[in-house]
Amino acid sequence: MAASTVEGPVAHHFNNMGQQLATVRFGMWLFLVTEVLFFGGVFCAYTAYRIWYPKDFEAGSAALNVGIASVNTFLLLASSLTITLAIRAAYVGNQGGLMRNLLLTIVLGSAFLGLKAREYYLDYEEGLMPGTAKVMQKQKVEQNGKEVEIEVAVPKFDIALEEVLKREHFKGEAHKDYDPSRVMLFFMFYYSMTGLHVLHMIIGIGLLTWQLILARSGFFAHKSRYVYIEVMSLYWHFVDMVWMFLLPLLYLCGPHTSSQAIEQFKMAIGLSHGGH
Amino acid sequence: MADILLEPARLDYTPQMLPEPEVSFEKHPEHKHYLNHEYGLLSWLLTVDHKRIGLMYLVSVSIFFMFGGIAAGLVRTNLITPTGAILELDQYNKAFTAHGTIMLFLFLIPVIPGVLGNFLVPMMIGAKDMAFPKLNLASYYVWAAGALFFVWQLIVGGLDTGWTLYPPYSSKYSHTSVMYAGLGIFITGFSSILTALNIIATVHKMRCPGMTWGRLPLFVWAMYATSVIQLLGTPVIAVTVVMLAVERMVGVGIFDPNLGGDPILFQHMFWFYSHPAVYIMILPGMGVINEVLTCFARKNIFGYKAVAWSSVGIAVVGFLVWGHHMFLAGQGYYLAMVFALLTMLVAVPSAIKVFNWTATLYGGSITFQAPMLFALGFIILFTIGGVTGLFLGTLGTDIHLHDTYFVIAHFHYTMVGGMMFAWQAGLHFWWPKMTGKMYSDFWSRLAAIVMLVGFALTFLPQFAVGYLGMPRRYPNYPPEFQIYNVLSTAAAYVQGIGYLMPIFYLGYSLFAGKAAGNNPFKATGLEWQTSSPPSPHNFETTPQVYFGPYEYAVADGLKIIPLNDGKIHDIVHEDPDLVGTTPKEATHGS
């Protein structure tokens, strides 16, 4: 097909619509290069410490809510599907389908964010927040041959982590082959990486909403403008792709079981009250 | 087509495009150009015209250059006496940090891409605008917002970490506004990415008919290579700064050794960007030099392909050498060796460029107007800057010279001697195109000489004092080094005067300068084939390119030297490529 077959309003600085659309698509790919390097940086830092502290990172992973993460994975995949359907709808000129699919994508993305927020909240409830806060805790120590109880300052995070791991992972037994300060390092990465991902999701949903508004106003009546949806989808797919790596790196690297995941998810959405 | 070549009497150069009806303001004063087709503040603030955005960058970076220059003046003045002449210790630390951060993030990185890149790249490739004009404007405002954070950071007390922001000092021990500076770096970095993206997309997708890769002006090649670096490197420093900010905010962290973190990781990720960033700062300058030298020597560039590909080579290999900033920082021994080897490789393309520039002058017909003087100054200074880099890239010699004034002198010779001189060369070269006005020949030449002498004398003593071991970032130093520092400071004032001079004669030319005409230097590039100042959409009709960028010698000189095994012939009569009847590109660098 030659350029002349692509029609539509051309911006002042382009010669034809074909050039304009190819440029827009190319621009998004260039932007994605930047995004790859951006996430690449934090993934690289993560990997470096993962090499140094495998046990501690596994312990940190064990304390995460893998149930929500698993469900979220499928939500994102489904949203990737719906945005692809939206492209097709715009391509064939099906305005209703376009809006429906855009809306579905937004809903799925928002559902992801909702669950993610719930997960953050649960982490907060459990006290899995890195920080320097300390609490006084009674500890039994041996002094002059007899056992006495004294109060010592323990980082809040250490206690919370031990509690969560006891409940989720070691079936009520205390178990410590990790260094809590290094697990805190894992949690720094957990919050930074998922936080950056969430930020990208929010921006994506914003852009999708804008496209939905455009779609309602008939912007996509020019079929050639399906490329704008396609360009948006590139970004959305990329965000999906980042999650595909976050899942094994953060959630799946610790010991988990499927029944635990199901239980965690039920608890998170209030269907069960778990071991609290 | 051949007729224009047979008509050398009219032009003493061969433009890349066929002559179009000239738009001349002397003849048509009512003609609208990009400066006067709209009026009012909003027409500037909301413009998506790449030329106007370029000028907005010009004004902004000049202001920040002044800030950075004032900080430099404070630093140099303080160093007159061994115990610090005017500043307290922490004031000095803030002054040199302000100098470093402002000059790097707000001047050197945006200056040529922002001003000349914006202004010239679309014109040089025959496009009406950048690929994404709105993004271009947005990227200016993003940059300005980032710059505001730097200004705010200065107002609330300044930063004292050095521009390198090494943790754990920056993450834990510094009590200054690291967060604002970090935000500034992040945001200006984002702008840098957007500009780069725009330029790459423009070069790929917006070239006019006939503008093949082999006919791109070398400035465009250099900008392209620069943009590749910006696109690939900047996100990494952005995420590094994010991690640093998280660490500083939460109080526990990723680079803090007390938690099992590793401060060296920060250095790796920082230099992953910041080493290529020095090429972001120098490559556009090299591009400018290609344009200026060829024009004032009336010559084709010597070895077009070598110069073009050396830019790309620098962009790629430049990413593999960052570890030479960390030879003594505690990185692995074997890694240091690999980095040292690659560093030696990255020195080669720069050497190639210098030799090619020198060879370009051979056989020319050279005139010495201000842009040419700046360009020659560039070669002189950049050569010194380049060879002194070898001392620092060699593992053994770096041990002693690391973090001394030798390093300071080296990178000022490349950054200021290189980029600053290239910037001045470019500004003087394209000033008539941007404004339509010509500046004073005498004052501009004088400024070039004052800057050159002042600059060379400022930093030569620093090589000596660096070899003696004077560490950088020292407000107080052993008294036996005083004489070197006094010399350096004295020359710095001379240099400062040199930088002030263009403000006056360029400013004067704006109001009282004589009209420059469309092509005062008789240059060949597409940007010269349109009116000065250009019309809002650059060209009246889409240009069609028939020649390579530097065919200065063709029009009046049919003397062709078969240097290279006789492959180059009399192009007018025999070279079918150049007159454009076959799909091959015009011969270059054969």
Place this chain on the structure above:
Amino acid sequence: MSHNPHAAVHEEESVHHEATPDAKSFVTFFVLAGLALLALFVGFSDLGSTKVVASLAVSTVQACVLAYFFMDLRSADKLTWLVAAASIFWTFLMFLFILTDFLTRHLGVL
């Protein structure tokens, strides 16, 4: 297409491809979902240290499928492939050098 060198350089890029038909998209989705299930299955198993490698391998396949079909690398031109490859390559460079340091720093000197 003509072979006139002076023709617009962008004519070639203007060739645009058809948007993916719905049926194909659904197939891709089910493949991706299946791979996600596999990743979870591996993640919930007790493979020890090989688990990370295995689940990352699954994720990589998933990412490739996503890029190739959903992101239309399938019908993209060489330039787009080059761009995608460059991003991977530069990320690889960063990993290569930085991780080399982390893995070899403790090694003695020659």
Place this chain on the structure above:
Amino acid sequence: MFAFMDTPLLPEQASEFSKEYDVLFWYITGVSALGASVVYGLLIYCCFAFAKKDGVAPKRILGSNKLEFLWTIIPLMFFLSFFVWGVRQYDYAINPPAETADREYTVVGKQWMWKVQHPTGHREINEITLQEGVAVKITGTSEDVIHDFGIPAFRSKFDVIPGRYTTAWYKPIKVGSYHLFCDQYCGQGHSQMVGKVHVLSQENYAAWLEGLYRVRDGKNPVDGSPAWEGRKLFLKLQCINCHNRESESRAPTLEGIHNTKRALLGGSTVVADDTYLRNSIRNPMLQVRDGWKPIMPAYTRAQVTEEELLNVISYLKSLKPGDLPSRSEMSPAPVGAPNIPDPAVPPVPAPTTGGTR
């Protein structure tokens, strides 16, 4: 105005490595100068020979693969020679030889001082004293931020990093005092984090080890030396109460008396050697100094052991005029001691001049 005569042109070569270093340095300098002069020569030639002349048209030269190849390969060869030589030197500089195995010094950097621990137990701050011709290994770490332990005269430098150990080694070959700098920016006092490296001859070094030789103007023997231990006893045993520099003091000041002739009560003289000093403590009535009342109490082994006595004697030997501390500086006078106002002491106790931990 300036000390022109003191301005150095080249750094001192004070270690074995510095000589090798300079060979490479000047080799690179030579090659660079050669390369730069080729460029400058061509540049100047072209500027004169091809300046615009009427009637002379520029030539159309596009390039030359031969030349391109030539000026790619020749610089590359030189650059690679720098690399190979540089690696060999780096290897030499950062690998301590076997002879340093039992001479490992540790350096701890903190904002903004260097703390040096000698393998002999001596300790210094912002100073490091070495023996000429003896190779030593330095292991460094930091208490807070990254510092860099650099000695230009040795052409040596290495970052000291919190949470890690990094090493360097030197073999000093020239007696003298050299600069010690912190080369990695470390905050406000970065430029104050400087010190001195003292390279001593064998005899002086031995004396320094004992506390008898001072490498700087300080009044105290080096921390960890016998003389330093003796000084602590001298204060603890309240010797300073009588042996001080005040006008009303009741006993000789003891500064700089070692191996001098002392006039005794009764007209004879004696050389104040170790035996005399020992006797004066164990049995002071044996030889009483002329001009002073015989009030010195005898110190028995129960009060001062033989080892302690040796330390005290070391201290006395190390005392030079003006070295004695003010009486109330370290140990206040005991309760009931005569309260003599000390004109040498300001109301605020003067800070100790180094040598403390």
